[in-house]
Amino acid sequence: MIGRLNHVAIAVPDLDAAVALYADALGAKVNAPQDEPDHGVTVVFIELPNTKIELLHPLGKNSPIAGFLAKNPAGGIHHICYEVQDIVAARDRLKAAGARVLGSGEPKVGAHGKPVLFLHPKDFQGALVELEET
């Protein structure tokens, strides 16, 4: 059911420092910051030949990554995003298998303008999983 790895997200305490690291030290193609108020984060996408890195920084008072950064103040890998062709079919299949879908359970529009959902990390070997419809 799952397709390509769309992105690996890294929560960072200092977005400017993280951007400089990827742009200058690693020589990566770095996109402009995007505020995503519906998701409580600011994101910067780093384009790699085979996938993307999503740098995440909290936005607003109720950011879903605030707790993660409190536990990991230097930052860390926050989630992995897999592509699926039909996100509602994927959700229903995963729910039937016992996985917990986070939030309302309904897809939201993600950073690429496509529907996304999140699955509880405790149901995926400790890794928070995002699904994005292709």
Ligand SMILES: CC[C@@H](C(=O)O)C(=O)SCCNC(=O)CCNC(=O)[C@H](O)C(C)(C)COP(=O)(O)OP(=O)(O)OC[C@H]1O[C@@H](n2cnc3c(N)ncnc32)[C@H](O)[C@@H]1OP(=O)(O)O
């Ligand atoms: C920009 C849009 C979009 C895109 O298009 O790319 C995005 O990527 S938005 C990214 C941010 N949004 C989200 O992460 C939404 C889904 N996340 C959540 O609902 C919450 O963050 C969470 C996963 C439910 C965690 O909530 P939190 O309140 O921080 O922690 P808990 O105490 O409830 O955590 C329970 C348990 O899980 C562990 N945990 C938490 N976060 C992670 C993580 N990222 N990876 C692995 N494990 C995680 C946490 O440590 C707790 O474990 P125990 O301590 O063992 O109980």
Ligand SMILES: [Co+2]
């Ligand atoms: Co993401």
